[in-house]
Amino acid sequence: MDLGLKNRHALVLGASQGLGLGVARALLAEGASVTLSARSLDGLETARAELPDAQRERCDFVAADLADATATERILDAARYDGRHVDILVNNTGGPPTGMPSGVAVAEMGAQYDKMVRPVMELTLALLPAMRAKGWGRIITIASSGVVQPIPHLPISNALRSSLVAFMKTLAGEVAADGVTVNVMAPGRIATARTQSIDNAQAQRSGRSLEDVARDSAATIPAGRYGTVEEFGAVAAFLASVPASYMTGSVIRVDGGAIRAV
Ligand SMILES: NC(=O)c1ccc[n+]([C@@H]2O[C@H](COP(=O)([O-])OP(=O)(O)OC[C@H]3O[C@@H](n4cnc5c(N)ncnc54)[C@H](OP(=O)(O)O)[C@@H]3O)[C@@H](O)[C@H]2O)c1
Structure with missing residues (x-):
């Protein structure tokens, strides 16, 4: 299937790993072509350097901390450099601290909102008018399975990401007739540094080894394993594609069956 992505430009946040x-x-x-963004310049340089030659020349990057009030402007300047149009926005951020809901420091919610929600809404709203004017756009927001089935030790993630789901769903309805689709992806457990650090925290809380925690966690997933970033990326590429034009306002699970509810 031709996904129709040649000559489309994407801005991907949280894209160094x-x-x-x-x-x-x-x-x-x-x-x-893709503009990557994340905080670490080294991480971005490495991510770009490891691409195949033909892809590297279609890839640039901008280092910016989403918590920084000026980040949105710098990211937009880089993504729209030289009059470039952004067809595809992939919203992705770092994850918040873990802990039980009864122990949440409420002030931390505000700090995490400024990293996980405010910049995502700013970038979405800044890029939307040109997508609507062009009659084509894709806005994909990476959330978590916790927006469907809250994860016990991730209360800040569950709460803040749910607010983004509600916003994106509302937006999807407003812009569907303009050729702009707005979807949310809900990863379950995909093998990344973040998954490993959550398993590490669990290992420390329970006094078990990281290997035991990861094995038991994988055993709770019907697929019997964590997903790969390639499996996740493939679903995102389809959502960004031309053939996905009638898919909007959805939360798409990529979770190996981990969410138990329909
Ligand atoms: N992996 C999963 O199975 C899973 C499941 C549910 C939800 N999620 C959520 O999905 C998101 C991505 O997950 P992941 O596993 O890919 O995490 P990851 O490996 O920790 O990657 C996070 C990315 O975001 C960037 N980032 C972090 N904080 C940032 C900030 N303040 N400003 C700009 N960029 C920032 C990181 O680069 P720098 O450090 O260089 O900034 C990195 O590129 C996270 O929010 C995670 O909680 C993941």
Whole structure:
């Protein structure tokens, strides 16, 4: 199937590693050009350097901390450099701290909102008018399975990401007739540095080894294993594609069956 992504330009946030990089690589493999963003310049340089030659020349990057009030502007300047139009926006951020809901420091919610929600809404709203004017656009927001089935030790993630799901669903209805689709992806457990650090925290809480925690966690997933960033990226590339034009306002699970509800 031709995904129709050649000559499309994508901005992918949180793209120096993990899910964001997996999505960026899938889009590049389909012929899109991509602007990567994350905090670490080294991480971005490495991510770009490891691409196949033909993809590297379609990839640039901008280092910016989404928590920084000026980040949105710098990211937009880089993504729209030289009059370039952004066809595809992939919203992705770092994850918040873990802990039980009864122990949440409420002030932390505000700080995490400024990293996980405010910049995502700013970038989405900044890029939307040109997508609508062009009659084509894709806005994909990476959330978590916790927005469908809240994860016990990730209360801040569950709460803040759910607010983004509600916003994106509302937006999807407003812009569907303009050729702009707005979807959310809900990863379950995809093998990345973040998954490993969550398993590490669990290992420390329970006094068990990381290997035991990861094995038991994988055993709770019907697929019997964590997903790969390639599997995740492939779903994102389809959502970004031309053939996915009638898919909007959805939360798409990539979870090996981990969410138990229909
Ligand atoms: N992996 C999963 O199975 C899974 C499941 C549910 C939800 N999620 C969520 O999905 C998101 C991505 O997951 P992941 O596993 O790919 O995480 P990851 O491996 O930790 O990657 C996070 C990416 O975001 C960037 N980033 C972090 N904080 C940032 C900030 N303040 N400003 C700009 N960029 C920032 C990181 O680069 P720098 O450090 O260089 O900034 C990195 O590129 C996270 O929010 C995670 O909680 C993941």
